[in-house]
Amino acid sequence: MKIKQLLALFCFSLFALSGFAQTKEAKRAEFEWEKIVPLVTKKAEVENYFGKPYVDRIHSSRYDTNSGKIIVFYGLEDSIQVLYKCNPSFDTVSSFDITLTEAIPIEGLGWNLDKFNKAPRDAEIDVYSYAEKGIYFTTFNGQDGKELVNTITYKPSYTNIKNKCIKK
Numbered sequence: 001m002k003i004k005q006l007l008a009l010f011c012f013s014l015f016a017l018s019g020f021a022q023t024k025e026a027k028r029a030e031f032e033w034e035k036i037v038p039l040v041t042k043k044a045e046v047e048n049y050f051g052k053p054y055v056d057r058i059h060s061s062r063y064d065t066n067s068g069k070i071i072v073f074y075g076l077e078d079s080i081q082v083l084y085k086c087n088p089s090f091d092t093v094s095s096f097d098i099t100l101t102e103a104i105p106i107e108g109l110g111w112n113l114d115k116f117n118k119a120p121r122d123a124e125i126d127v128y129s130y131a132e133k134g135i136y137f138t139t140f141n142g143q144d145g146k147e148l149v150n151t152i153t154y155k156p157s158y159t160n161i162k163n164k165c166i167k168k
Contacts (some may be wrong), residue, residue: 032067033098038134038156039164043091046072058090068100084165086156095134095155103148106139132158 035041035049043061047053050070053061063070075090088094106113116128121138126147129136134155142148156164 032065033070033096033152033154036072036093036096036154037160038093038095038154039086039088039160041093043072043074043093046093066101068098068102070096070098072096083168084161085168086161086165088164095153097154098152100150100152103140103142103150105142106147106149109137109149111135134158134160 032049036046046061046063050063050065053063053072055062059076060071060073063072073094073096075088075092076094077086077088086094111130113128115133116130116135119127119129121127124140126139127136128139134157135152136155137149137152139147139149
């Protein structure tokens with residue numbers, strides 16, 4: 001009797017674990033740049049993720065990655081923030097831009113696009129924005145008519161602005 005119970009428990013465990021593994025696989029792809037969080041991540045952490053930049057300036061660094069070229073801005077105040085004064089330190093990420101090596105289908109981002117505002121920039125390019133999360137990206141239509149992403153910008157999220165900045 002105990003052997004049957006153990007066998008049943010073992011089979012149930014395998015079934016449960018296989019379902020958990022499938023759930024983990026169904027999770028959206030994560031991108032290497034998502035480790036960077038404006039107003040939180042420091043320059044040393046960025047260099048730890050991507051190595052030394054190929055261009056290193058006082059307020060910006062450029063990195064060549066598998067996904068594309070990333071420009072990280074450090075210690076700059078976002079001039080469009082009218083309600084808060086952020087004043088990040090010289091080594092704190094204030095924002096960053098990614099120019100993808102290869103454009104990816106918009107669905108490949110795995111983001112809930114209902115949360116983004118879409119605005120045409122010109123006849124061929126659309127801009128998506130999710131200001132609350134500080135995410136902006138541009139798309140164009142590929143030869144097959146699919147919407148492709150080629151650049152992404154991250155700015156501070158509203159939450160980080162409220163937590164890290166001073167109200168004016």
